[in-house]
Amino acid sequence: MSRRILKFGSSELEWVCDSKHASEGHPDEKPPLYTHEKDCFDALRNLDSQISRFGPLSRHNVWYDIVEHYTKCELSYKSDMLPALSGVATQYQKMTGDRYFAGLWKSDLARGLLWRTPHLSPDQLWVNTGKARGFRGSSRPANYRAPTWSWSSIDATYINWDLVSDWSSIDGIVVTTELVDESKQGESCYELLDISTDTADLNKFGEVTGGRLSVQGPILPAYVWGFKEDTDRQDYEDNIVLESRKHNNVFIGRFDPDVTGYKPSSISIVPIIRPKESFQATDIEEERVLCLALEPFPGQAGFYTRVGVATIVSWKYFRGISLSKIIMF
Numbered sequence: 001m002s003r004r005i006l007k008f009g010s011s012e013l014e015w016v017c018d019s020k021h022a023s024e025g026h027p028d029e030k031p032p033l034y035t036h037e038k039d040c041f042d043a044l045r046n047l048d049s050q051i052s053r054f055g056p057l058s059r060h061n062v063w064y065d066i067v068e069h070y071t072k073c074e075l076s077y078k079s080d081m082l083p084a085l086s087g088v089a090t091q092y093q094k095m096t097g098d099r100y101f102a103g104l105w106k107s108d109l110a111r112g113l114l115w116r117t118p119h120l121s122p123d124q125l126w127v128n129t130g131k132a133r134g135f136r137g138s139s140r141p142a143n144y145r146a147p148t149w150s151w152s153s154i155d156a157t158y159i160n161w162d163l164v165s166d167w168s169s170i171d172g173i174v175v176t177t178e179l180v181d182e183s184k185q186g187e188s189c190y191e192l193l194d195i196s197t198d199t200a201d202l203n204k205f206g207e208v209t210g211g212r213l214s215v216q217g218p219i220l221p222a223y224v225w226g227f228k229e230d231t232d233r234q235d236y237e238d239n240i241v242l243e244s245r246k247h248n249n250v251f252i253g254r255f256d257p258d259v260t261g262y263k264p265s266s267i268s269i270v271p272i273i274r275p276k277e278s279f280q281a282t283d284i285e286e287e288r289v290l291c292l293a294l295e296p297f298p299g300q301a302g303f304y305t306r307v308g309v310a311t312i313v314s315w316k317y318f319r320g321i322s323l324s325k326i327i328m329f
Helices: 036-045 047-054 056-071 078-098 108-111 122-129
Strands: 004-008 014-016 021-023 185-188 192-201 208-218 220-230 239-244 251-257 266-275 287-295 303-312 323-328
Touching: 036 251, 056 078, 056 108, 078 323, 108 192, 208 266, 220 251, 251 287, 266 303
Parallel strands: 303 323
Antiparallel strands: 004 014, 014 021, 185 266, 192 208, 208 323, 220 239, 220 266, 239 251, 251 303, 266 287, 287 303
16 A cells, blocks of 8 residues: 555566556556556546446445455465455445455455456466466465455465456446446345454454354255366366256256365355346356355354355256255354
């Protein structure tokens, strides 16, 4: 949040402030190619015009952009992940009046929960981050940092929300950007019962020592039974395919693990966002239901930890399943 930054690079010095990004090679102004990292913070400063142009919840698109850029940085101490972002979160809360929980915002919790981690090959790492340091997977730190439903609980190449970036609205509230398919309109399909976090001190935007999320919704048990080559997505790992115990072992969707190399035999799937019932899907992709993938916590019925996200091909697989109380931590 410094107003002026002097960067000592390997080839030249750079100057960054609110009004200018220049360098020794470009003393007047850096070319647009090099200034994308400022875009999300410029949007934060102009949040009112962003909301006026794209709709109320589009303000959270700005936050997701900030987090994606931020998680591409290599912090010396990963435990500083939330404290280092607390200044931005504080300003964001002042502008929006929203409630903050370990990197997520309550008014856009459905989309916020659907973050995922890319598992990149060395070549893909260079394309996506400009860094060629070999394979870098995602993992959970040995020391507790945040509840598993928060993106800040993961050490990853970066975090993104590409699963929900092309939806034009959720629950009737516009969340569009310039790059969406206007026909994709969704609604949340769970009931939020409670959400809370415990912080290390009085700073509610800082270090987190505990947290839980309670929701009510259907739970679909599924086997992770095989791997399918995915050429459309820039993932180092193959696409993990699901089959359902409840529906005669048919293909129902895909599973994206939070941790590189995590290949469970079974998971529990909880739907978060689905297409509106009035929306007539034209293909299987537009009918998709976006879900959390959970693992039961041993010895505690109804308690789960998040292990990834799942994309189910149709809502029909959740019909007839009774609602359950689900506690994630």
